[in-house]
Amino acid sequence: MQQVSSIRLGRIAGGVAGLVGLAVAELGAGLIARDGSPVSDLAEVVTAVLPAAWISDSTGAFGAGARIALLAAVVVVTLVLAVVSGQLELKRKQLSLAVYLPAGVVTLLAVSTQVGPGALGYVPAVLGLSAGYLTLRLLIAELRRPPGALEPIAAERRNFLKTAGLVALGGIVVAGVGRMLVQASNRVAEVRTKIVLPPAANPAPTVPVGTDLDVAGLTRYITPNASFYRIDTALQLPVIDPETWTLKVTGLVSTPVTLTYAELLARPLTEHLTTLTCMSNQVGGDLAGNAVWLGLPVHQVLAEAGPQAGADMVLSVSQDGWSAATPLSTLTDPDVSALLAVGMNGEPLSPEHGFPVRMVVPGLYGDVSATKWVTELKVTTFDDDSGYWAQKGWSERGPIKIASRIDIPTRSVVEPGTVIVAGVAWAQTTGISKVEVQVDDGPWQDTELADTVGPDTWRQWAYDWTAEPGDYEIRVRATDADGRVQTDKDVPPFPSAASGLHTVPVKVRPA
Template sequence: MATSTSDRTPDPGASPRPPRSERIAGTALWAGLGVVSTLLGMAAAHLVAAVTTPSSSPVLAVGSQVIDLTPTPLKEWAIRQFGAADKIILVGSVVLVVLVLAGVAGVLARRRLALGAGLLVALVALAAAAAVVQGSVTELLPSLVAAVTGVASLWWLHAKASATSAAEPGQPRQPREAGTGASRRGVLVAAGALAAAAAVLGGAGRFITGLRSGNVDIALPDPASPADPFPQGLEGQVEGITPLRIDNADFYRVDTRLDTPVIDQDSWTLTIDGDVEREITLTFDDLLEMDLIERDITMTCVSNSVGGEFVGGARWLGVRLTDLLDMAGVGDTADQIYSTDFDGMTISTPLDLATDGRDAMIAIGMNGEALPRAHGFPARMIVPGLYGFISATKWITRITLTTYAEKSAYWTDRDWATDAPIKVSTRIDTPNALEELPVGENVIGGVAWAQQKGGVDKVQVRIDGGAWQDAEMGPSVNNDYWRQWFYRWDASEGGHTVAARAISGDGTTQTPARAMPFPEGASGIQELRVTVT
């Protein structure tokens, strides 16, 4: 005869089911143990990477692989939405996913330690694989440290949390729920100690990375061909306008790396090979002994949207690219310069554009100092008038003369243009979109650029879709440099739209046709709305 649930006699030897709130607290505690173990493993790995190869840190290795695998439209969306913070958000997202899975590992370890430890090892294996893809087998060490430290920490915390307490006299021993009584206190103390250790190790790693990635103090020789005297910009006259020269620390950075490479100039070399009469290899000291040129050049990233921040002007010091190519002797078949950085990143530059008389160079100095590490130290390529993705190889170590048919570079493989001259454009720095302005005279100002188009001749401003009016121009540095401008506007009360366009020295007017950055640079007219009260 069937017996109803209510008729069953409770088993006096069975442990009573803990209240729901206690079960939730226990689960949360075990998840936290997984997170703490993983944080300690990540921190230890980061410290090891800091003293070896920063990019081999597991989070950075995974993040770099994510960048490589991300479709171009999604990359462009991220840059438009997050700007210079896109990499921070990427790394933060990777860390968040890892910590969520670490919490799952902790919960699994509550039932069976091998399951939780297995998930942690799987996470580390993913990072190790990314490190090998991005670098070499020698960069596995941080991942191995992360695995050993993380699993050992989880084992120790598991032992603490699984401790049993003596039952009442005459009763069988019962497993103590982690998160109750003295056991909870002991586990929390242990977890807190590991969290503190993680903070110390992670902080030490950041400190060492910061020391190693600091700028190098090198006395640079005087240029054989110095730049013209630099004029005084409008930044002291027009509030909110971009400085005529951007400081090194404020210069935009867009590349595929999540770390700042640390390269020793004493062991660095630049090799020129491929379709050349003779292969040559130069050291950093060799470059210092050559005739150097100094030029003021504005650089622009192809990901820069209309009115975007990825553009900047600086003074560069380096060796003419044509001088180096002449030393090697370029052959008759090459049509591209296929350049490679220290870690295998490749960029292709049209040979005819790089050698048409513009001041293309292998730069070693920026604004009177050695190149900052973040901007390519020991040396980088710069070709005025071309977007950076086909002209600005950082940390360059090899120049191969070849053809587009024989070799395809990183961005070419992702369907970006092979020939991408910088488009005539202007940016409104002040006022900001949706800003409230007072009635009366207001100043509209910004910067414009038209490299290899005769420079910027004029900028025009339009209010509420009316006629284009000429702005007042700042000093002209040269045709490869941007130019400041401003317009005095007698504003009336109400909502207004403000637009600006540039006209180059050869008569090219900035196009109003809207285009996204992919595949050859953005275009269109920046227009913003303000309110006058």
């Protein structure tokens, strides 16, 4: 009888741990503003393998509640497995891994079918699995007795049940909060899918075929939205309903301006290709991307507000409190295509990239210009205000330096013969006129340059290297349209962006 009671308590511990794991996964999904959670990802996989008639929202075996039934089934199966893991863990330490490891693999595979590239989308599942396993180990530890004791005394059993009850209650609360956050994200995601962006009144030039050199492993001219780099400072990405979003132009202006999302879309919009990059990017780093942006020119909005004499900076403020300080002269220059962007590569901005509206400013690092989820433009001065990163010692102004990068060869060992060396280079707002490659201390060799739409985007380059067996170092440098050559002086990113020549070691196998 005592043995049966122990098994029952072990099962309770497993069930409570499973509930905690589900709750933490839900909260994690809500905090990073995912439009789903590991539970819904697993349900989507089930949906994909079941006959369509079974999972229809209007007909079929599950009727109108098909999706709810699938979600409930995933939760029930998860808790059943958790109960089994509790019984196993009570029998022997770490035996519950026989359940947790396979379940973890299945969960992560399901998540991989629903999220884009990058590790962030996997965080909720990893947190949930970890929290469930750790909770199980802690609860089971309370049930274990010193050698010779067959069963916890009655008082200890009651204490265990109280602890398990409190943990379960906390899990329910956490799960509720996470579910509310996920549902809020889902609502905004649904609104986003219904947005039809207007055609650009001032469209960007057609991207010519020659902008891509069609070299395997070379960064594409247009970066897909899902793989565009991200830098976030907030734990939870803002979830903003475009129907309630407004942009306020405040500060040293003659006429404060308030603009709604609908009003912004009704204005004549401009389309422009711009390469964004982060000030913290290392030499040869991947914190850069090129996209077609659609938005309202910032200089038009500022002209309506009428900046007052003495103002020299615009503090753009995000919904999450982040801010960037951008020179007023840059944002009021009609020749600089600074945009209040609503579209990215033909789609409304994603939540990760600033939906519904963000700033895009050619020629400046994102740290001082590319405010996502922007809600305010405060016209002010550098003496009176500063942006988020400037307060931490980074450069206030942030003009983009000439940069070049080697994308291939990515492996340090290659076969002898013709080896393609290729990458991208950028120099906003003048553009790239030449890219050269040097092997060891040999002469600088000109590379083939791809076409480009304009000076605000990067440019692909490629070079055919006749490689002979041996060990080499390959480096690259770029020259802008004004004849300025990229510096070879090595400087770290802090405080005003890295400089130096990207260099990669290459070993050529013996013939």
